[in-house]
Amino acid sequence: GEDVEQSLFLSVREGDSSVINCTYTDSSSTYLYWYKQEPGAGLQLLTYIFSNMDMKQDQRLTVLLNKKDKHLSLRIADTQTGDSAIYFCAEVDTGRRALTFGSGTRLQVQP
């Protein structure tokens, strides 16, 4: 079955860039996703990338996709304290039309 892996924790200073990494296993995934979860809340979709793209930029967010290595990253420029949250990458389970999530990376932004 699919398995999505992320490191559990990242700490950065306010104003620095954050890079959150993810590896996935299903090479047939057509889309890959990044979700954000604030404390005690549900997840919200941040951004996604189509599998035929290498990069997608959306304001402060940059997604990089390396299909050969099955590696996905999310870069947050000029990280703010409001970016402190858990970030999940996810790939599509095409058979079930559901998402398989990584374990989440807790981003802590220090003033």
Place this chain on the structure above:
Amino acid sequence: DGGITQSPKYLFRKEGQNVTLSCEQNLNHDAMYWYRQDPGQGLRLIYYSQIVNDFQKGDIAEGYSVSREKKESFPLTVTSAQKNPTAFYLCATRTGIAAGQLFFGSGTQLSVL
């Protein structure tokens, strides 16, 4: 406002008791999902439903049951067979054709007394 309502926000279960978590949506979405979240383990799929009157087991369905009698509602029952029910439960709907665009409710924290 359109959205997903999960209730209650906090729920306590006594040993041997069945409890039901509510998930109601007014988004007119066909597909609905239940995920369980444990610290450091991400989200795991419990059950999902692509359409009314149909649902399928996910990866960790044992000890849980669901129904989908109405498009708007997808309740999850945590039965006494689920020996480790303490977790954060999230309900979601699929917003479009793309399988990954999910819209989540605000979750229910279930704890065992």
